[in-house]
Amino acid sequence: MARNCLAVVLAAGDSTRMKSSTSKVLHTVGNLPMITHVIKAAQSADVDSVALVVGRNADEVAAAADTGLPVSTWSQNERLGTAHAVLAARKAIEEGFDDILVIFGDTPLITSKSLANARAALAEGADVAVIGFRTDAPDGYGRLIERDGQLAAIREHRDATDAERAITFCNGGLMAISGRKALELLDAVGNDNAKGEYYLTDIVEIARAAGGSVVAVEASAEEVLGINTRVELAEAESLWQHKRRHDLMMAGVSMRAPETVFVSHDTLIEADVTIEPNVIIGPGVTIRSGATVFSYSHLEGAVIDTGCSVGPFARLRPGAELQHGAKVGNFCEVKNAVIGDGAKVNHLTYVGDADIGAKANIGAGTITCNYDGVNKHRTIIGAGAFVGSNSALVAPVTIGDGSYVASGSVVTMDVPADALSFGRARQTNKEGLAVKLKERSLAEKERRRKAGN
Numbered sequence: 001m002a003r004n005c006l007a008v009v010l011a012a013g014d015s016t017r018m019k020s021s022t023s024k025v026l027h028t029v030g031n032l033p034m035i036t037h038v039i040k041a042a043q044s045a046d047v048d049s050v051a052l053v054v055g056r057n058a059d060e061v062a063a064a065a066d067t068g069l070p071v072s073t074w075s076q077n078e079r080l081g082t083a084h085a086v087l088a089a090r091k092a093i094e095e096g097f098d099d100i101l102v103i104f105g106d107t108p109l110i111t112s113k114s115l116a117n118a119r120a121a122l123a124e125g126a127d128v129a130v131i132g133f134r135t136d137a138p139d140g141y142g143r144l145i146e147r148d149g150q151l152a153a154i155r156e157h158r159d160a161t162d163a164e165r166a167i168t169f170c171n172g173g174l175m176a177i178s179g180r181k182a183l184e185l186l187d188a189v190g191n192d193n194a195k196g197e198y199y200l201t202d203i204v205e206i207a208r209a210a211g212g213s214v215v216a217v218e219a220s221a222e223e224v225l226g227i228n229t230r231v232e233l234a235e236a237e238s239l240w241q242h243k244r245r246h247d248l249m250m251a252g253v254s255m256r257a258p259e260t261v262f263v264s265h266d267t268l269i270e271a272d273v274t275i276e277p278n279v280i281i282g283p284g285v286t287i288r289s290g291a292t293v294f295s296y297s298h299l300e301g302a303v304i305d306t307g308c309s310v311g312p313f314a315r316l317r318p319g320a321e322l323q324h325g326a327k328v329g330n331f332c333e334v335k336n337a338v339i340g341d342g343a344k345v346n347h348l349t350y351v352g353d354a355d356i357g358a359k360a361n362i363g364a365g366t367i368t369c370n371y372d373g374v375n376k377h378r379t380i381i382g383a384g385a386f387v388g389s390n391s392a393l394v395a396p397v398t399i400g401d402g403s404y405v406a407s408g409s410v411v412t413m414d415v416p417a418d419a420l421s422f423g424r425a426r427q428t429n430k431e432g433l434a435v436k437l438k439e440r441s442l443a444e445k446e447r448r449r450k451a452g453n
């Protein structure tokens with residue numbers, strides 16, 4: 001029978017080194033809060049329930065932790081150490097679980113694989129399974145002291161001897177504990193150490209002294225990277241982006257300069273899409289096969305269908321939907337608008353709150369005037385319509401199928417299908433008048449010179 005599991009997620013840190021007014025676990029990697037990354041990894045490792053130990057911003061942290069799993073929230077009012085933090089969730093642990101996973105909220109790159117490995121060690125009979133990693137720079141980490149294939153102890157850096165400090169196998173901080181033993185082990189932890197804290201790591205020796213089995217399972221150093229500062233946050237972002245871009249390229253996405261392309265946690269890009277250098281993809285973007293996104297484009301909340309072309313220098317904002325083969329070119333902004341099949345919005349244009357029909361052509365400099373200072377209104381442009389350059393379409397307004405709007409128009413009334421609409425003063429030419437104007441100006445200049453000014 002499957003073992004059930006509670007994840008105790010520690011997020012009560014005071015985030016001092018982040019120099020932030022919000023809890024550090026709310027800071028994002030790939031535009032997703034760190035705490036959400038951690039809970040999602042737990043979810044993929046078949047965790048049944050989450051006990052969140054929080055300090056500041058409890059409500060916001062709890063909201064970010066909601067990924068569909070049941071979450072209970074526990075506050076740790078005094079920060080007396082990692083074992084003390086886990087015990088803040090005592091009542092959740094008492095509900096009775098086969099496995100307890102202790103995870104840090106500031107370790108966003110942890111994989112479900114490593115969490116599952118730690119749980120598997122419990123299933124094979126261990127009382128505690130610690131997630132360890134190897135590093136050439138072990139300073140500051142707890143050292144994993146192994147004897148005869150078992151973990152004998154974890155020694156915190158400050159409490160370690162020189163010989164112990166030479167060990168490069170370190171505690172990642174995360175561990176799995178047998179649910180039946182967890183409270184007994186945690187309650188036995190004291191605070192007689194360099195920091196005067198209740199160390200979670202002490203349960204290793206406690207379990208061994210009681211004749212229990214304790215093992216270390218190895219993860220990569222990247223996975224257990226703990227984020228304390230914005231510098232480390234940027235490092236995590238960089239590692240995360242690197243992995244995502246690698247996965248996308250392996251799945252058939254072309255990028256000439258992948259290190260200049262940034263994606264988000266929910267970015268979906270199909271095979272045979274090309275992303276040119278320097279493209280920023282915010283949350284909620286889907287790009288379908290055969291589309292190309294040219295350099296310096298910024299996309300967010302947008303769906304780009306097959307064969308579309310975006311940019312260079314395009315901005316797609318939430319609600320932008322480009323249908324098959326549509327083009328949005330340089331210095332165009334699209335928001336909450338559908339650009340129909342094969343329609344073209346090629347230059348210097350703002351399309352907001354609009355529906356543009358198939359194969360319509362929107363001339364350079366066209367603006368949908370969607371906002372009257374109070375409300376937003378929609379602009380409807382029919383299939384095959386042609387909007388001349390530098391036109392202002394004052395919404396709400398409808399431009400009929402196949403109609404033609406003359407360049408420079410300010411359109412305030414609906415245009416019927418197939419009509420030609422002029423929304424500007426008619427041009428008049430005055431023969432020879434330019435010469436007369438110039439003569440008059442020169443005479444004026446001469447008069448001023450003589451008058452001495």
Ligand code: UD1
Binds near residue numbers: 078085104142154173
């Ligand atoms: C901890 C481990 C260390 C390991 C390192 C890996 C202990 C005693 N030490 O050290 O062996 O190498 O992680 O990064 O576990 N927290 C609370 N309440 C507290 C104390 C901590 O919620 O009272 C949270 C922190 O916010 C943080 C996590 O627990 O997310 C770890 O605490 P931290 O103080 O950073 O432990 P380290 O000294 O890094």
Ligand code: CA
Binds near residue numbers: 226
């Ligand atoms: Ca830490």
